[in-house]
Amino acid sequence: MVRRPLAAAVVALTAALLGAGSGAGAPAQATKLVGTVGPGFTITLRDAQGAVVSRLDPGTYEIEVRDLAEEHNFHLRGPGVDRATSVAGTGTETWTVTLRDGTYTFLCDPHSTSMRGTFTVGTPTSKPPPLVVTAKSRLFLTSGPGFTITLRTAAGADVKQMKLGTYTVVVRDRSRIHNARIVAPGFNRATTLPFVGNQTWRVKLAKPGTLRFLCDPHALTGMRGSAKIVR
Numbered sequence: 150m151v152r153r154p155l156a157a158a159v160v161a162l163t164a165a166l167l168g169a170g171s172g173a174g175a176p177a178q179a180t181k182l183v184g185t186v187g188p189g190f191t192i193t194l195r196d197a198q199g200a201v202v203s204r205l206d207p208g209t210y211e212i213e214v215r216d217l218a219e220e221h222n223f224h225l226r227g228p229g230v231d232r233a234t235s236v237a238g239t240g241t242e243t244w245t246v247t248l249r250d251g252t253y254t255f256l257c258d259p260h261s262t263s264m265r266g267t268f269t270v271g272t273p274t275s276k277p278p279p280l281v282v283t284a285k286s287r288l289f290l291t292s293g294p295g296f297t298i299t300l301r302t303a304a305g306a307d308v309k310q311m312k313l314g315t316y317t318v319v320v321r322d323r324s325r326i327h328n329a330r331i332v333a334p335g336f337n338r339a340t341t342l343p344f345v346g347n348q349t350w351r352v353k354l355a356k357p358g359t360l361r362f363l364c365d366p367h368a369l370t371g372m373r374g375s376a377k378i379v380r
Contacts, residue, residue: 284314
């Protein structure tokens with residue numbers, strides 16, 4: 150009579166321990182975020198409690214993207230992530246993304262100068278000095294197919310500062326509604342609007358100043374950028 154309660158207690162304790170162990174092996178769910186663009190000229194990224202996102206820990210996140218306007222889109226880009234909804238479409242999408250240390254930007258491509266936000270992932274660190282490219286670097290100017298234009302190195306780094314010299318720039322025009330133009334001291338060249346394809350330009354930078362790159366029809370809506378020309 151004494152042993153039965155003891156045996157029952159052992160069985161119950163063993164079952165409890167096994168149950169706890171099985172739960173520990175369950176995969177963790179991705180943290181949910183909500184990105185919303187429109188219907189007006191607003192774009193936000195919030196957590197599940199509705200707070201504006203300014204900093205996140207590295208990891209996997211599930212983002213519910215609510216695109217509520219035909220004239221806007223929701224574009225998220227940063228280390229390892231570059232995803233966007235279409236400008237003409239509306240609706241809700243769910244993205245699963247892995248965020249790494251760094252800074253991320255969410256924006257509406259057609260209205261990127263006013264409809265944009267940023268957040269950091271991980272522990273902020275001091276900014277490294279800007280990359281200064283030289284004429285030995287082969288550069289790529291890409292316009293479209295969406296409402297974006299970029300000037301980058303072969304490794305994918307944005308060009309912010311350039312030494313004097315003559316550069317080889319591969320121009321990739323990806324849309325009939327866009328073009329690609331470079332304006333710098335002593336240089337001004339562009340592709341045509343109907344053109345779609347690649348061109349290779351020799352861009353001579355002989356004076357310090359500013360190099361600007363842009364899409365002529367959509368420069369005022371955000372398709373533009375610049376790099377500083379230094380000695």
